[in-house]
Amino acid sequence: MSDDVIVADGLRKEFTVRVRTGRLRREKRRVTAVDGVDLRVARGEMLGYIGPNGAGKSTTLKMFTGVLTPSAGEVRVCGLRPVAQRTRLALRVGVVFGQRSQLWWDLPLGDSFALLRHVYRVPAAAHAARLRRCRGLLDLDAFLGTPVRQLSLGQRMRGELTAALLHGPEVLFLDEPTIGLDVVSKQAVRGFLGELGRAGDTTLVLTTHDLADIERLCGRLVVVDHGRVVHDGSIAALHERYGSRRLLVADLDAPLPEPPVLPGAPLHRQEADGHRLVFALESAGVAEVVAALAGLGALRDVSIVEPDVEDVVARLYRSGSGRDGDSRRDHGD
Amino acid sequence: MGSVTATVAPPTVPNVILWFRTFKAITGSGFRRYATYRQASVAGVVTNAVFGFLRCYVLLATVGAAGSVAGYDRGQLATFVWVGQGLLSVVLLWGGTELADRIRTGDVASDLLRPVHPVTSHLAADLGRAGHAALIRFLPPVLVGPLFFEVYVPRRWSTLPIFVLSAVVAVVLCFGCRFLVNATAYWLQDVRGPMVLWTLASGVLAGLYFPLRFLPEWLQLVLWCGTPFPSLLQTPLDVLVERDPTDVQVGLVGLQLAWAALILAACRLVQRRAERRLVIQGG
Numbered sequence: 001m002s003d004d005v006i007v008a009d010g011l012r013k014e015f016t017v018r019v020r021t022g023r024l025r026r027e028k029r030r031v032t033a034v035d036g037v038d039l040r041v042a043r044g045e046m047l048g049y050i051g052p053n054g055a056g057k058s059t060t061l062k063m064f065t066g067v068l069t070p071s072a073g074e075v076r077v078c079g080l081r082p083v084a085q086r087t088r089l090a091l092r093v094g095v096v097f098g099q100r101s102q103l104w105w106d107l108p109l110g111d112s113f114a115l116l117r118h119v120y121r122v123p124a125a126a127h128a129a130r131l132r133r134c135r136g137l138l139d140l141d142a143f144l145g146t147p148v149r150q151l152s153l154g155q156r157m158r159g160e161l162t163a164a165l166l167h168g169p170e171v172l173f174l175d176e177p178t179i180g181l182d183v184v185s186k187q188a189v190r191g192f193l194g195e196l197g198r199a200g201d202t203t204l205v206l207t208t209h210d211l212a213d214i215e216r217l218c219g220r221l222v223v224v225d226h227g228r229v230v231h232d233g234s235i236a237a238l239h240e241r242y243g244s245r246r247l248l249v250a251d252l253d254a255p256l257p258e259p260p261v262l263p264g265a266p267l268h269r270q271e272a273d274g275h276r277l278v279f280a281l282e283s284a285g286v287a288e289v290v291a292a293l294a295g296l297g298a299l300r301d302v303s304i305v306e307p308d309v310e311d312v313v314a315r316l317y318r319s320g321s322g323r324d325g326d327s328r329r330d331h332g333d
Numbered sequence: 334m335g336s337v338t339a340t341v342a343p344p345t346v347p348n349v350i351l352w353f354r355t356f357k358a359i360t361g362s363g364f365r366r367y368a369t370y371r372q373a374s375v376a377g378v379v380t381n382a383v384f385g386f387l388r389c390y391v392l393l394a395t396v397g398a399a400g401s402v403a404g405y406d407r408g409q410l411a412t413f414v415w416v417g418q419g420l421l422s423v424v425l426l427w428g429g430t431e432l433a434d435r436i437r438t439g440d441v442a443s444d445l446l447r448p449v450h451p452v453t454s455h456l457a458a459d460l461g462r463a464g465h466a467a468l469i470r471f472l473p474p475v476l477v478g479p480l481f482f483e484v485y486v487p488r489r490w491s492t493l494p495i496f497v498l499s500a501v502v503a504v505v506l507c508f509g510c511r512f513l514v515n516a517t518a519y520w521l522q523d524v525r526g527p528m529v530l531w532t533l534a535s536g537v538l539a540g541l542y543f544p545l546r547f548l549p550e551w552l553q554l555v556l557w558c559g560t561p562f563p564s565l566l567q568t569p570l571d572v573l574v575e576r577d578p579t580d581v582q583v584g585l586v587g588l589q590l591a592w593a594a595l596i597l598a599a600c601r602l603v604q605r606r607a608e609r610r611l612v613i614q615g616g
Binding site: 062065066067068069083086087088090091095097100101102104106107111114115117118119120121147 | 351354355357358359361362365366369370439440442443445446447448449450454608609611
């Protein structure tokens with residue numbers, strides 16, 4: 001048996017939406033939210049799952065957890081069929097939806113945790129140990145007695161993370177866990193997830209629009225658009241594929257009479273009337289370029305700009321089609 | 334971090350004792366959820382008592398010179414009204430739209446992510462709510478009524494246990510009915526229509542506005558056997574005021590049990606159907 005905790009083959013999900021086409025007429029349309037996703041996730045992997053709004057990320061996650069029934073395709077999580085064996089699967093996965101709460105609104109956070117112990121049938125000692133670690137790492141103590149409805153978003157999200165982990169899940173699904181959080185809370189959540197990932201026995205699947213989450217946490221990046229996987233690999237592989245390069249920015253005392261030609265580092269652009277030259281670092285090293293520029297005259301300052309993953313991803317999204325915002329595919333019935 | 338994550342898979346063998354523990358814990362949470370809203374409880378008790386006086390005077394006015402109407406004497410009617418006022422909030426004839434709202438907003442997804450069947454966990458939570466109501470909402474009208482009216486006290490020893498059973502079954506049955514009304518949200522999104530229909534029908538047909546024994550006998554038969562409504566309120570109250578001999582009491586509770594089983598089965602069926610067509614969009 002392979003050690004893949006998530007196996008999806010040709011996973012599809014179609015929704016029917018009714019569109020008003022006239023005063024009284026309404027037309028049924030099929031919308032394909034997920035269009036043939038094949039995915040294998042190994043145990044202990046940290047997977048970033050990204051895509052523009054409406055690309056089918058959340059829908060895929062809901063099919064992985066058994067909340068939604070796939071229209072077609074096969075999916076196995078922890079060797080179980082999510083929809084048919086949902087309650088058994090629930091014992092082995094944890095889920096955090098950034099935009100929804102799974103805590104009991106009227107109960108203090110601590111009561112929610114105690115209740116979850118019984119719902120998931122966790123032995124008291126294991127529950128206490130996990131809760132102690134989460135309390136320490138996520139600073140929960142100050143608001144354990146506060147009803148969930150009175151928590152701030154950051155506090156609630158820390159509570160949600162704890163709630164999803166108290167039964168020791170093998171896979172943790174996180175759907176935009178840092179949405180709406182301030183910098184400090186984001187860091188707390190990322191730090192916590194990083195610790196969890198480094199421990200190595202929890203598989204993490206994270207969807208987000210904040211690429212910093214992915215850069216800090218995930219070794220593997222899956223980009224979906226129009227319900228299809230358009231990239232599956234490391235962030236470095238993404239840069240390579242889209243030719244995004246490191247840039248060398250050179251500030252000069254005075255503009256050069258004509259733009260220099262440096263082997264292995266073509267001029268990317270000129271700024272400030274030639275006072276600033278930006279070179280793309282291809283085969284040339286930083287030292288060679290700096291030496292060459294210094295030889296040409298008044299070099300005042302040099303800086304290196306790492307490739308921006310957001311730029312690459314934006315290009316990837318845009319290359320999908322000339323669409324506006326929502327990328328779901330409609331086809332009339 | 335090691336202890337945060339699982340080293341062994343949790344047991345997947347169904348275990349009756351564990352199941353009961355889970356059920357009990359959810360019931361306890363249902364109780365505590367309602368216990369947090371004390372002012373709402375007080376307001377409910379006061380409103381409830383005011384309507385108790387109103388209903389009691391109206392019903393007593395129907396009693397003719399013979400001193401009885403539809404098989405009830407004055408004392409039985411007073412008990413019917415005051416215990417009915419208490420029981421109303423225990424079975425929660427007119428519940429809210431919490432589940433429907435969760436379906437509409439998509440929060441119902443987190444119910445589906447629990448290792449407990451949604452009907453089971455909602456039932457457990459509702460029993461907790463009913464337990465809280467039995468202490469806080471049932472007792473006040475039952476104690477207030479006898480201060481101002483001459484009430485009927487059951488004479489047969491068997492009546493009280495049958496009444497308790499009947500009341501518990503009514504709670505379960507009423508939960509099932511409210512679950513079904515709320516579950517229409519899976520198809521309709523907006524449950525205001527079904528809710529209005531339910532409120533109207535249950536008020537009239539469960540025996541809240543007037544005892545159903547006031548109706549012609551053929552209609553009583555149709556209502557009891559053809560609808561779950563009389564089993565929600567009329568049956569436990571008829572049992573308590575000893576409107577019928579013991580064998581009829583037992584028969585009525587049997588009918589209630591049959592309805593409860595049927596409605597709960599319907600809940601599970603509807604839930605299964607709904608999950609298959611569930612759409613949770615937007616995040």
